[in-house]
Amino acid sequence: MKKYDAVIFDLDGTLLNTLEDLTDATNVALAAFGMPMRTMDEVRRFVGNGARRLFELAVPGGSDNPQFEEVFAAFKEHYALHCNDKTKAYDGVMELLLELRQEGYALAIVSNKPDFAVKELAEIYFNGLAGTAIGEKEGVARKPAPDTVWAALKELGIPAERAVYVGDSDVDIMTAENAGLPCISVLWGFRDEAFLREHGAKELVHTPEEIRGCLD
Numbered sequence: 001m002k003k004y005d006a007v008i009f010d011l012d013g014t015l016l017n018t019l020e021d022l023t024d025a026t027n028v029a030l031a032a033f034g035m036p037m038r039t040m041d042e043v044r045r046f047v048g049n050g051a052r053r054l055f056e057l058a059v060p061g062g063s064d065n066p067q068f069e070e071v072f073a074a075f076k077e078h079y080a081l082h083c084n085d086k087t088k089a090y091d092g093v094m095e096l097l098l099e100l101r102q103e104g105y106a107l108a109i110v111s112n113k114p115d116f117a118v119k120e121l122a123e124i125y126f127n128g129l130a131g132t133a134i135g136e137k138e139g140v141a142r143k144p145a146p147d148t149v150w151a152a153l154k155e156l157g158i159p160a161e162r163a164v165y166v167g168d169s170d171v172d173i174m175t176a177e178n179a180g181l182p183c184i185s186v187l188w189g190f191r192d193e194a195f196l197r198e199h200g201a202k203e204l205v206h207t208p209e210e211i212r213g214c215l216d
């Protein structure tokens with residue numbers, strides 16, 4: 001008998017390397033308002049808590065900047081058109097998802113990325129593999145609140161005790177804990193091993209193939 005029936009995946013830094021497109025869209029918006037550019041490493045550190053939080057950190061003065069809402073709107077407009085210019089699935093991810101589906105696991109994607117981008121990228125890369133894909137939207141608490149994970153499990157028709165969560169960040173570790181799920185932390189994403197261990201990671205994997213072994 002399988003230990004789990006469902007695997008819930010984070011998106012950015014876990015299934016897809018979205019960092020270049022996020023950095024490009026961030027800098028297009030900042031440049032339009034004469035604000036300093038951000039490096040890819042800075043954006044790497046800023047992501048994980050939703051697009052608004054990314055811009056609170058990227059814009060000088062954060063949300064107190066009088067131009068904040070305009071800059072943030074410019075980012076969303078640009079990213080909506082360019083969220084897949086340089087994005088790609090990490091090596092081994094597609095093979096893992098196909099194997100899990102063939103073995104009868106239900107799959108879901110839960111992200112703090114804007115919902116429109118999550119659904120677009122999920123359709124482009126994983127159409128037919130993930131039973132549901134949920135991003136940040138108004139009226140639903142974003143991760144690390146458990147709401148989006150629970151919504152995904154409800155759509156899949158699977159209880160939390162039969163699911164496991166996979167992500168690359170401290171936010172994902174907290175999300176899994178808040179949702180009552182065990183967490184598998186991946187080491188190819190936006191946070192390094194020392195950071196993840198410092199934030200409570202218990203099970204870490206170096207490649208997508210290793211995730212399959214964690215499910216038995």
